[in-house]
Amino acid sequence: MVENDRWGIFFAHLVLILGVALVVFPVYIAVIASTHPSGTFVRGVMPLLPGPNALENYRTVIFEGRSRAGTPPIGGMLWNSFVMAMAITVGKLSISILSAFAIVYFRFPFRMFFFWVIFLTLMLPVEVRIVPTFQVVADLGMLNSFAGLSIPLIASATATFLFRQFFMTVPEELMEAARVDGAGPLKFFKDILLPLSITNIAALFVIMFIYGWNQYLWPLLITTDPEYYTIVMGIQRMVTGGDSEPLWHLVMATVVLAALPPILVILFMQRLFVKGLTETEK
């Protein structure tokens, strides 16, 4: 910039360091709390330095749980979350890339009508139609199943729109050339369009995986069988489940484990994540 002000830069660093501290602080506290024995929390204020019990706490929550305090072992819940997140992600990506392909590359009666039906899903988040959606899923016998956990969430207008937008920028010549060479629509899709879309698919994958992993209300409603609990909703059972004060060291160990997978995804795929986020919303 034009002027050289050292104090300005110093001040900016100061603000950012405080900002990072604010952002990191809650998770730091969680990590610390997860390394202490239960006695620490009876005695008063939460410690700020690590305790000696890390291994034991994590072993307890993953393999044993404390059934009387409302905490089943979370190994299974982690697995359920993973399956649900993957099913939602793969499902969303496949149905939206196919429908975007149909909408962009074909002209057929009722095209606009279908486009609007898809658009509607943008306006109806699960939260606003919980009771009737629950009834539909119950009538279909999909309570307590992976199908029930994932299928109702995989229709996605945003992914369809993103693919549509991307397909519009693919040069016309590619398709004409493919047609001249005698490739049908499916061959064109598989050999040309799909390879071109890889970056977009990967970027959306990151966003959708986080979305799927973090689902809360839906699993809460349709799972009554602990076998299908997911980790994010399981934490709530641990906090409010028992009558007494929750076992904070175990709750926090669970929180750390529940937050870790999506955080790792963001950290290792930051470029794709930023691309997916800023492009799906625009």
Added chain:
Amino acid sequence: MQTKRSTFRNGWLPYALLAPQIIITLIFFVWPASQALMQSVYRQGDAFGVRPPTFVGLRNFAMLFDDSLYLNSLKVTLYFSVGTTVLSMGLALLFAVMVNRMIRSKDTYTTFLVWPYAIAPAIAGVLWWFIFNPNIGILPYVLNGIGYDWNHRSSSSDAMILVIVAAAWKQISYNFLFFLAGLQSIPQSLLEAAAIDGASRMKRFWTIVFPLLSPVTFFLLVVNIVYAMFDTFGVIHATTEGGPSQATNILVYKVFRDGFVNLNMGSSAAQSVILMGIVIILTVIQFRYIERRVNY
């Protein structure tokens, strides 16, 4: 709506390609939404089938707006959304402006600021619930030191602050990324010209940067309101559960309570319909804005 200049010709294939998405949308989106519309104008029958559901017109809606609990929930939602939006957008803008001034450390700061996006609202709630825990939490301890007796189990305002902080904390990274992208697209030449003319840093920010950011700001405003109104269910449910005495009972949480805990289907459906109306209005605003950007 445009398509490609030349398209494939095939009778059934496009329908087959669209089928999975359309079927899921019809079964899990359109059908339940129409059910909600239906139920909202009926009074539900009893469980034994002695009294069938009766058509009551708009009475469910009229009862809602007569109900002090619902009006309270509207007010609570308003405070909560405004608080969350202002807090998280304000902090995000501040951080984005500061990061944008950095050269070498830009990426490091960005990495540290974006990852809370990965944390589920429910988990964000539990984290802050723990930090603010009146018995063992660290912040009540500090607040006690300066003479404030924090207790979100009994004080309405404390509970509201808790859920706003948790909801806003999680949303900072999202807003930050969009503000940063917006800042980076502002031409440096404008700022340099203003600086040569003697405009101070503050003046440059308020007369050049902030107006040029207005499309991003407006977009984020809508997204944040939607987030605060609909995606924060987990924050409330995992922590205050609407309490103490309805102080954090936002609309989405109330729909859930009335439908699943109090089993009042008619009222819950009417509330769903109102929420759908709100989402539709916000979506329309957002899409109109994409066509005609706010600009100078």
